[in-house]
Amino acid sequence: MRVDISVIVPLKNEEESLPELCTWIETVMKANQFTYEIILVDDGSTDDSWKIITQLNKEKATIKGLKFQRNYGKSAALNEGFKASAGNVVITMDADLQDSPDEIPELYKMIAIDGFDMVSGWKKKRYDNVVTKNIPSKFFNAVTRKISGIHLHDFNCGLKAYRRKLIKSIEIYGEMHRYIPVLAQWAGFRKIGEKVVEHRARKYGTTKFGWERFVNGFLDLTSLMFIGKFGKKPMQFFGFLGSAFFFIGSMLTFYLVGEKLFTSNFSLTNKPSFFMAMTMVILGSQFFLAGFIGELIVRNASERNVYMTDEKIGFIDETD
Secondary structure: OOEEEEEEEEEOOOOOOHHHHHHHHHHHHHHOOOOEEEEEEEOOOOOOHHHHHHHHHHHOOOEEEEEEOOOOOHHHHHHHHHHHOOEEEEEEOOOOOOEOHHHHHHHHHHHHOOOOOEEEEEOOOOOOOHHHHHHHHHHHHHHHHHHHOOOOOOOOOOOEEEEHHHHOOOOOOOOHHHHHHHHHHHOOOOOEEEEEOOEOOOOOOOOOOOOHHHHHHHHHHHHHHHHHHHOOOHHHHHHHHHHHHHHHHHHHHHHHHHHHHHHOOOOHHHOHHHHHHHHHHHHHHHHHHHHHHHHHHHHHOOOOOOOOEEEEEOOOOOOO
16 A cells, blocks of 8 residues: 655664664654655664564554565665555665654655655765765765766765655666666656755664775766666677777788788788787777677666565565
């Protein structure tokens, strides 16, 4: 049954914060008379997070749980949460209580009334470590803003709101959760807004993300920009490079052969340009074949988002 708001919370080892977070969300929802569901996605926790989710579901039918057999990452958790959601507006937030549920009413209003397709939170005042988080985050956001052309201050903020049609139109995999605004824009959703939100100091546990997220973030952005432009037409990229290399290499080869035939005063294999020509012809052939194989893969690719789900609670089994 469709509800006003689906709140999706990806989590790993957040047993201390879950009861407090769910109580806080419920308080906000009831105060604003929203119909709602809370979907807690356990991304391979090794503590008692799932046990607590199960108990919360027994107490409140509005709290639902989805458990992965192992850790797949935040993108996978969000993707499966999006699939399972039934809300007209979908709101995502982290489970560590650094995102405030008090932001939900205004985020809902910006989607349902103001007409935004997506609203991203901006943690203007942060309580994270300046060196390990704040400065790298500013650099990451500046680069992403420049490359994507989307003017957001905080692409990776976990607190976001979406129109239902948007989250059912995009696919998140790998670690693409950082670039959901980019994916949304490419899917044709242009009205992307931003809201300054409260950022709270972590109350329980420790952060689950290390320095590697910045390296992965850069690699993901490079991959995303390539896929966005050539994902459905790899031959246009590889085929162009292959044709250019092959043509230049062939012309150079013909020139050297002609020069050899008419002058006969040098050995082809002693000229560096001969090996350059051979290399370019070989690279051109490989690039062209890569484009051809890419086209075959694109046209015959199976589903990329298949994750092993161990248990679900609170959802209707559509196979019954």
